[in-house]
Amino acid sequence: MYTWPDISIDRLRTERRERLTSLMREQGLSHLVLTGFDHIRYASDYRTQIIAEAFDWFAAVVDADGVIELFVPWADEDVKQPDADLPWIRAIHPIPSWAPAVGHPVYWTTHVAQALTGASRVGHELIDPQVLDGLRAASPTTGFVPVGHLLYELRIEKTVEEIALLDAASKVNARAAEAALHTAAPGLADFDVLAAAMASAQRDGAEFLSHSLCNHRRGSGTWFGQGTTLREGDAYFFDIGLYGAHGYASDIARTGFVGEPPKAVADAYRTLITAHHIGEEAAKPGVRASEVDAAVNTYLESRGLPRTPYAMGHGVGLRACELPTIYRSHLVDRDFVLRENSVISLEPETGVRVGDQFVLLKVEDNYHVRADGLRRLSDAGYGLGLT
Amino acid sequence: MYTWPDISIDRLRTERRERLTSLMREQGLSHLVLTGFDHIRYASDYRTQIIAEAFDWFAAVVDADGVIELFVPWADEDVKQPDADLPWIRAIHPIPSWAPAVGHPVYWTTHVAQALTGASRVGHELIDPQVLDGLRAASPTTGFVPVGHLLYELRIEKTVEEIALLDAASKVNARAAEAALHTAAPGLADFDVLAAAMASAQRDGAEFLSHSLCNHRRGSGTWFGQGTTLREGDAYFFDIGLYGAHGYASDIARTGFVGEPPKAVADAYRTLITAHHIGEEAAKPGVRASEVDAAVNTYLESRGLPRTPYAMGHGVGLRACELPTIYRSHLVDRDFVLRENSVISLEPETGVRVGDQFVLLKVEDNYHVRADGLRRLSDAGYGLGLT
Numbered sequence: 204m205y206t207w208p209d210i211s212i213d214r215l216r217t218e219r220r221e222r223l224t225s226l227m228r229e230q231g232l233s234h235l236v237l238t239g240f241d242h243i244r245y246a247s248d249y250r251t252q253i254i255a256e257a258f259d260w261f262a263a264v265v266d267a268d269g270v271i272e273l274f275v276p277w278a279d280e281d282v283k284q285p286d287a288d289l290p291w292i293r294a295i296h297p298i299p300s301w302a303p304a305v306g307h308p309v310y311w312t313t314h315v316a317q318a319l320t321g322a323s324r325v326g327h328e329l330i331d332p333q334v335l336d337g338l339r340a341a342s343p344t345t346g347f348v349p350v351g352h353l354l355y356e357l358r359i360e361k362t363v364e365e366i367a368l369l370d371a372a373s374k375v376n377a378r379a380a381e382a383a384l385h386t387a388a389p390g391l392a393d394f395d396v397l398a399a400a401m402a403s404a405q406r407d408g409a410e411f412l413s414h415s416l417c418n419h420r421r422g423s424g425t426w427f428g429q430g431t432t433l434r435e436g437d438a439y440f441f442d443i444g445l446y447g448a449h450g451y452a453s454d455i456a457r458t459g460f461v462g463e464p465p466k467a468v469a470d471a472y473r474t475l476i477t478a479h480h481i482g483e484e485a486a487k488p489g490v491r492a493s494e495v496d497a498a499v500n501t502y503l504e505s506r507g508l509p510r511t512p513y514a515m516g517h518g519v520g521l522r523a524c525e526l527p528t529i530y531r532s533h534l535v536d537r538d539f540v541l542r543e544n545s546v547i548s549l550e551p552e553t554g555v556r557v558g559d560q561f562v563l564l565k566v567e568d569n570y571h572v573r574a575d576g577l578r579r580l581s582d583a584g585y586g587l588g589l590t
Numbered sequence: 591m592y593t594w595p596d597i598s599i600d601r602l603r604t605e606r607r608e609r610l611t612s613l614m615r616e617q618g619l620s621h622l623v624l625t626g627f628d629h630i631r632y633a634s635d636y637r638t639q640i641i642a643e644a645f646d647w648f649a650a651v652v653d654a655d656g657v658i659e660l661f662v663p664w665a666d667e668d669v670k671q672p673d674a675d676l677p678w679i680r681a682i683h684p685i686p687s688w689a690p691a692v693g694h695p696v697y698w699t700t701h702v703a704q705a706l707t708g709a710s711r712v713g714h715e716l717i718d719p720q721v722l723d724g725l726r727a728a729s730p731t732t733g734f735v736p737v738g739h740l741l742y743e744l745r746i747e748k749t750v751e752e753i754a755l756l757d758a759a760s761k762v763n764a765r766a767a768e769a770a771l772h773t774a775a776p777g778l779a780d781f782d783v784l785a786a787a788m789a790s791a792q793r794d795g796a797e798f799l800s801h802s803l804c805n806h807r808r809g810s811g812t813w814f815g816q817g818t819t820l821r822e823g824d825a826y827f828f829d830i831g832l833y834g835a836h837g838y839a840s841d842i843a844r845t846g847f848v849g850e851p852p853k854a855v856a857d858a859y860r861t862l863i864t865a866h867h868i869g870e871e872a873a874k875p876g877v878r879a880s881e882v883d884a885a886v887n888t889y890l891e892s893r894g895l896p897r898t899p900y901a902m903g904h905g906v907g908l909r910a911c912e913l914p915t916i917y918r919s920h921l922v923d924r925d926f927v928l929r930e931n932s933v934i935s936l937e938p939e940t941g942v943r944v945g946d947q948f949v950l951l952k953v954e955d956n957y958h959v960r961a962d963g964l965r966r967l968s969d970a971g972y973g974l975g976l977t
Contacts, residue, residue, distance in 0.1 A: 300901035305738025333736035349720035351692025414641035514687035
């Protein structure tokens with residue numbers, strides 16, 4: 204198991220809760236209704252990420268003092284003060300277990316409404332609209348306002364503890380990447396490469412495995428392994444992720460080669476890594492996200508290679524992908540200005556045609572944005588003697 | 591890699607699409623807006639489950655003929671007819687990549703609204719309420735109705751192809767469970783056990799790893815591994831899951847023992863397995879879900895053991911947990927009647943105090959509900975000579 208950093212859990216919890224209650228004051232909110240595993244963790248340090256489907260299994264009602272009523276599928280009766288370590292959780296309450304919220308909208312509405320008694324103005328994020336309409340009907344004088352984007356804005360700048368945890372998550376993810384790269388050999392399958400990565404992350408004590416994607420001989424536009432067999436000279440990429448200690452994420456990608464790749468592939472890959480470094484140089488506090496995207500893609504296209512056909516990067520925190528979004532300005536609501544002490548990912552992609560095959564090439568790292576530029580957190584190697 | 595069954599993909603797609611368009615006709619819907627990876631797969635066979643966070647990354651607008659406009663984060667321009675195999679997908683359109691929908695609500699609203707031009711009555715499931723409010727404002731004469739529960743009702747009875755795929759997913763998950771049980775040994779950690787399971791599932795070609803939970807010496811009420819070391823005589827349980835070929839899920843649990851457990855633990859575990867079999871006997875077409883819950887829990891409590899503190903079971907399909915919900919009737923919207931050709935999970939839990947420790951015991955299997963009773967799909971052993 205990886206030796207996860209010994210952070211101050213008290214400071215982590217206090218700083219997050221203070222930021223959240225400040226936001227509520229600024230927005231004039233008497234309550235929040237949260238359903239996202241990340242938002243509930245941020246507000247309470249209560250973990251709900253039990254399965255990839257848990258996004259509509261939980262709810263937390265937070266009052267202006269940060270006191271919380273939690274609705275959980277793993278209890279069949281109310282439990283007051285369920286965790287001495289988390290005294291701000293006043294109670295947990297049952298909600299229909301092992302079912303999507305949309306399967307039991309009446310139970311959800313009735314019980315969440317009870318926790319909102321006396322609420323004047325409630326902020327919400329993603330919640331089943333039928334449940335939200337029910338809450339509105341139950342409290343016709345209460346205002347309900349979407350604050351999901353503000354909850355993510357609040358988290359763009361990370362605290363010292365958050366950065367230490369994101370650093371550790373990226374170290375563990377990099378170890379998983381190295382395990383995958385060392386496993387790949389002729390005759391093995393794409394899934395064997397991913398198995399090595401996921402086993403490494405799990406052994407290291409990741410809280411949750413978020414994704415394990417692989418493109419091997421699949422051309423452009425697809426990310427999913429399919430059981431193909433690796434052959435000498437092949438390139439493949441994998442994109443893997445996890446939530447580490449206390450739920451902080453890492454999301455990285457590497458291109459691997461089985462033996463020696465064809466020269467055209469090696470050349471394109473070197474160009475990709477140069478483009479990646481150009482993006483790293485461009486990404487500084489005060490720079491617009493679209494400028495980072497442009498720096499990387501302009502270089503790729505100047506070398507006759509395809510641009511990255513999706514966002515060049517994103518924030519990393521209690522979700523693997525959060526704000527800011529690093530992309531072209533016409534494809535987003537807002538062209539974010541990069542900020543010190545955010546943690547971001549950069550993930551350029553390109554590719555090259557070799558014979559009848561289009562070989563996709565990709566790399567992704569996670570970084571701490573500092574005043575003087577990026578510090579890379581994910582220290583897996585790039586191969587082909589590149590650094 | 592596991593040899594996944596050679597099903598008729600054409601029949602799988604056709605039968606799902608026919609069911610969905612029938613539902614739309616019955617409900618008088620001109621369109622559906624879908625965001626769930628499971629609903630989009632059902633409607634289109636297009637895979638969107640790229641990461642545990644993908645629940646708010648995609649949208650599909652389905653018209654009354656089942657023709658689909660897809661919004662995806664992995665494209666930066668419109669692509670018409672993106673997949674010759676899926677001709678009902680008219681186009682894919684970009685949506686802000688690698689970001690929660692709530693981070694870019696204006697882009698989402700504007701672009702999804704364009705695909706709804708001319709819509710008269712639109713069914714939706716879980717979607718960001720801010721986006722839905724935006725769609726309502728953009729089309730004030732269009733009706734928007736929640737149909738999430740109907741979409742899950744539609745899927746309770748599985749087709750022949752779906753059952754074959756769910757069977758295979760459970761076989762692969764059972765192999766993962768056996769790998770975990772064989773790995774456990776004194777000196778290893780809970781995470782090593784989970785690593786064996788996840789590596790097995792991934793090597794076998796699972797599309798996605800949905801969850802990897804473990805309770806080892808953690809008492810009641812928690813499901814998360816934490817890096818504890820296994821010792822002779824210990825009990826532990828794990829609950830693991832995956833989406834297999836074509837996205838069909840499995841969700842199972844096993845209790846394992848390191849060497850010989852104390853007699854009180856072994857006795858309680860035998861009682862749990864007997865309770866499990868009582869639940870299997872009770873679960874037949876025409877029986878109410880609450881009767882299955884009562885049969886198992888009444889038996890556990892009659893033997894002086896705690897009842898299962900959450901739903902006793904659930905449907906399994908394109909989500910690991912879908913309808914029906916098998917629980918007590920006061921904790922759900924509806925006490926479902928079990929139906930032939932559904933696929934369900936049963937997952938009783940109990941526990942026993944030994945000295946200062948409360949040992950949690952759990953088992954979970956997946957079943958095909960047939961006219962004459964259950965056929966177990968997850969063929970991992972129970973240990974202690976039990977069958």
